[in-house]
């Protein structure tokens with residue numbers, strides 16, 4: 001919990017460990033869900049429950065986590081977003097205490113799409129009625145097919161958002177000479193405007209319990 | 225509830241069959257009949273799957289739906305009259321290969337008829353474990369025809 005009083009090179013703490021684990025676990029599980037779809041539906045569903053748990057945790061951490069993970073700390077109004085957009089072309093690193101105002105919207109978009117995608121997956125059913133989400137028993141055949149179609153559609157949307165995400169990260173690297181990836185791995189950044197204030201341990205535990213609880217209940221089809 | 229909707233479904237299919245028989249030239253009706261039939265089969269199949277996921281599956285309901293699935297499987301050969309393929313321009317997923325490779329298509333149909341018959345027998349006995357195993361095998365027969373003969377979504 002203690003912060004060094006003088007920031008050491010290569011930088012100050014920016015992302016806490018839970019946020020970093022969230023990110024890289026998400027990357028792995030999304031890839032697993034992607035390549036297992038239609039090939040190995042058991043693996044596909046399990047990776048999906050993992051994604052669901054991660055998202056639940058992230059939502060909680062976004063209101064009760066470390067300072068840079070909180071939505072309130074990085075979501076800004078249109079004027080701040082526009083102001084940032086005017087400077088984004090400058091060939092110098094941006095100093096923000098976390099996500100910059102534009103990146104913040106892409107973070108929210110990705111989280112929202114992934115959440116809708118996984119929830120739809122829970123209700124989706126394939127045409128043979130064999131492979132289906134654990135909650136598809138609650139809806140009729142047509143609805144479960146509709147969920148499957150939207151599930152796939154949102155997956156395409158997510159692919160688009162991830163491409164934008166990677167392009168943005170590459171842009172900061174190549175044009176602005178700012179390595180965002182290193183910060184997402186080590187947690188430290190030389191560019192942070194102010195250091196991270198860490199979340200509480202109890203909050204982390206509540207988040208973990210919520211995440212595991214929701215993912216488990218969904219996997220069980222809410223029949224506990 | 226599922227009982228009622230499936231009765232309505234069967235009535236619809238029968239009505240469409242009758243309609244198609246009267247207006248044998250209407251390709252549209254043949255396609256509509258086929259798609260309605262498959263949809264009902266899909267609903268019955270889902271109903272079984274939903275039931276199997278419960279703690280205490282209703283064996284009567286499963287037996288009734290399994291009987292319907294088998295009944296539909298027997299009707300499949302009638303759903304693909306000549307010239308009712310994609311060349312008609314009607315929106316469908318049926319591939320032209322169905323008519324180009326009739327023997328292969330007949331094998332796929334037969335596979336479902338055999339598996340769904342076994343499903344019907346297992347369901348009739350009320351043997352849930354056997355139904356679970358046979359449900360997978362029957363689902364495999366659906367996929368065994370959809371892969372080669374039904375076009376991918378979009």
Ligand code: HEM
Nearest residue numbers: 033034037048049118121122124126131132133148152155
């Ligand atoms: C709780 C989580 C999830 C469940 C229960 C679930 C369930 C399903 C089901 C039942 C299908 C088959 C639908 C069909 O055959 O038409 C499916 C397909 C698919 N899912 Fe998921 N899914 C989940 C999460 C995800 C995630 C996180 C991704 C994204 C990476 C994803 C991507 C896909 C894709 C690409 C398909 C193939 C769509 C198609 O061709 O029909 N799913 N999923």
Ligand code: HEM
Nearest residue numbers: 019023027030098099100103107110111162169180181184
């Ligand atoms: C499946 C693919 C991916 C998804 C869904 C994804 C999603 C996200 C999300 C939701 C965040 C916000 C993190 C938070 O506040 O909790 C984020 C941040 C970040 N991601 Fe990804 N990501 C993906 C792949 C990648 C890859 C492959 C890289 C690296 C090459 C990467 C680099 C980063 C970086 C550097 C940040 C921090 C951005 C900043 O400084 O504002 N991401 N990503």
